Amino acid sequence: MSKQTDKQSHFQEFSAVAPPPLVRLAGVSKVFSNGTTALHDMSIDVREGEFVSLLGPSGCGKSTVLRIMSGLVEATSGHIEWSASANEPLSHAAPEISFVFQEPTLMPWATVFNNVWLPLRVSGVSKSNAKDRVEEALEMVGLESFSGCFPQELSGGMKMRVSIARALVTRPKLLLMDEPFAALDEITRFKLNDDLLHLWEKFGWTVIFVTHSVFESVYLSNRIVIMAARPGRVVSNIAVDASYPRDNEFRVSIDYNSYCRDASAALHAAMSANDHL
Numbered sequence: 001m002s003k004q005t006d007k008q009s010h011f012q013e014f015s016a017v018a019p020p021p022l023v024r025l026a027g028v029s030k031v032f033s034n035g036t037t038a039l040h041d042m043s044i045d046v047r048e049g050e051f052v053s054l055l056g057p058s059g060c061g062k063s064t065v066l067r068i069m070s071g072l073v074e075a076t077s078g079h080i081e082w083s084a085s086a087n088e089p090l091s092h093a094a095p096e097i098s099f100v101f102q103e104p105t106l107m108p109w110a111t112v113f114n115n116v117w118l119p120l121r122v123s124g125v126s127k128s129n130a131k132d133r134v135e136e137a138l139e140m141v142g143l144e145s146f147s148g149c150f151p152q153e154l155s156g157g158m159k160m161r162v163s164i165a166r167a168l169v170t171r172p173k174l175l176l177m178d179e180p181f182a183a184l185d186e187i188t189r190f191k192l193n194d195d196l197l198h199l200w201e202k203f204g205w206t207v208i209f210v211t212h213s214v215f216e217s218v219y220l221s222n223r224i225v226i227m228a229a230r231p232g233r234v235v236s237n238i239a240v241d242a243s244y245p246r247d248n249e250f251r252v253s254i255d256y257n258s259y260c261r262d263a264s265a266a267l268h269a270a271m272s273a274n275d276h277l
């Protein structure tokens, strides 16, 4: 084999290897100090740019997975690894991560602007230096004209938009969302689902989204990870191969219904896995 051919075949071999995931949980278990095993031997890879939903019954450890990824909680055993780009091997260095919780958790005494500025402020960015980024984040969620308002002047959906702007202001690579729309009425929830998808398509972050809703998980995700409880673990993965952008037409399509049926059946199977407990 000539040198050139050797080089080419090596390159082909190399390029055929899938890039490392953005985040990998490998055999992660979490036992809390009261003895509760929240997760047992949980493994999951999430690729850069994926929109992944974690779907499972209450108590199966969905929030614990997000907390471990964000560093709020430490795994009892197993590994968590990261790759900053397709060319970099896995390491322990996490990228910029933002977390959106079910409650908007805004400071009631601070304006919308000051609430969104908070993550930059705690890392030492002055208000004047933060101005462009705060305004950019508010524009992303459609609240650019509300920066001087206080949280009590806003609807539930608008408060959640502020919470999302506060998460986006740091320009995260990974967005962790823990049932962010669960407390909202259906119309507001559908609108926020659409707005979130538009932003994700435009900016290409990686999103890991916890939900109890089969319908929401199918509408949003590339992939649904089904979890079972006691102990928390992954029982199946469902790829939602429908193309984006997704809209109301998708919500009433045969494809959507078929994915919802599959996800619902997988969720029921996950729940009945514990019927004997």
Ligand SMILES: Nc1ncnc2c1ncn2[C@@H]1O[C@H](COP(=O)(O)OP(=O)(O)OP(=O)(O)O)[C@@H](O)[C@H]1O
Pocket: 032, 033, 034, 036, 037, 038, 056, 057, 058, 059, 060, 061, 062, 063, 064, 065, 232
């Ligand atoms: N700090 C803690 N101390 C003790 N047990 C905990 C703690 N946090 C969570 N748990 C327990 O770990 C298990 C998994 O909790 P987790 O909140 O991750 O589940 P979940 O799937 O997000 O639940 P839900 O859908 O109800 O929010 C549950 O049994 C829960 O009670």
